[in-house]
Amino acid sequence: MRLTHLRHFTAVAERGSLRAAARQLGIAQPALTRSIQEMEHELGVSLFERLPRGVALTPMGQAFLRRAAAVQNELRLATDEIAQLRGNMTGQVTIELSSAVQMALLPRVIAPFRRKFPDVYLTLREGAFPTAEGPLLEGAIDFYVGPMPDIPQGGELVAEKLFDNTRLVYGRKGHPRAGARFLHELADAGWIRTQVSVDPSSELTNIFQQHGLAPPRVEMTGASTMAIILVVAHSDLLTMLPKQWMEFVATRELLQPIPIAELLPAPPICIVNRARLPLTPAAQFLADLFRRAAGYQMRDETRVAGL
Structure with a gap:
């Protein structure tokens, strides 16, 4: 054949x-x-x-x-790898990023990658691990950066933690619950959830139940970053998202965090790639840029927390 x-x-x-x-x-x-x-x-x-x-x-x-x-x-990756090892910096790289990673890390990554590999075609997909797993295994995606998935040790994929993470509650500017300081004060509010897993509402439900509260009233699911921002900005729905969302200019201009006292944990941010097959030089360089950006992110957050 x-x-x-x-x-x-x-x-x-x-x-x-x-x-x-x-x-x-x-x-x-x-x-x-x-x-x-x-x-x-x-x-x-x-x-x-x-x-x-x-x-x-x-x-x-x-x-x-x-x-x-x-x-x-695999043939495409092999061809790209040989060309790049010979100094011909062409080919393509495809990655999948969560929304938080796009906001917090991607701005630090793009410019140095384009300087090093201006002729490599880069495809950026937005999503969470469930949508990335199959393409990763097939070689259609080079790597994924986002919330840490539950993958078995010694399997076909390997996950490397980049940094721990937490969530914030967001509402529109001037939201009637903007003065809330505890999660129970939001127990009867309406929420929009992200489409990040098979049962995304379970993440909200678990956080509320951990604090002895009934499950929240989830009224809507947002499949994209912009959809969630616009819905929250133009309604009284609340959302609970990683704190990196406040680094996005559209979020800062349209939404405000509601300073809840309780810790709202989020899965750590990690990078996932295939365990037994190497990345192409271009993809490896890009992955290293994300690792470096994650280090800057942690140092920035530590400095801000110490002020």
Whole structure:
């Protein structure tokens, strides 16, 4: 089986149509059809179910797609690595960052990375570990930086803690609960949660229950940083987010923290990458920049706390 076969198969799977995939690849549809048939003959299974309009992956095709994607990602990473080791600083790096990391660390990272690797194409994805795990394992993402996940020791992924973290409660400027000083004073407020896990409301619920309070009234879920900021800024909903959100100019201008006395812990911030395969030189340099930025972040917070 040739790599051309894998590219043809992936294109058809992504487009759901032989005709559309042929246009994307710039080849004739009969040639693409023969390529898929050769793969199916070699594997001894049907990869696609022919539909009245287009095609759909069979269960065997879905399983094969995961492997095909991983093979192509590894080839791309190997090609980028060799080129960069030879001094040709091109290629691409893809990373996934939590919102807190984007606000606190990314501004310190971008400029030095662009100076070192101006011709490397950088893709930044926003999300939490559940959305990053599969692409990490497949090699589609180089590394993840965000809240520490629960991953087994000695597995395919390794997590390195960068710094501990806490949360703040945020409301709009002039919020009627802005004078609250204890969590119980917010027990009957409405909340918007982040979409960071399978059951994001459990994080809010756990914090309230740890302080002997009933679960909060979660009225909305925000799937993006900007959505949460705008909803909180234009409603009486509250949100509980990592303290790094106050470093974002839009947050400072539109929201205010409510100084609750109780400690509101957040998962530590960490970096996660594959355990047994090295990063490309460009990705390794970027990961080291995040480690350095995390060190600056901790020193800044220590200095502010000591004032």
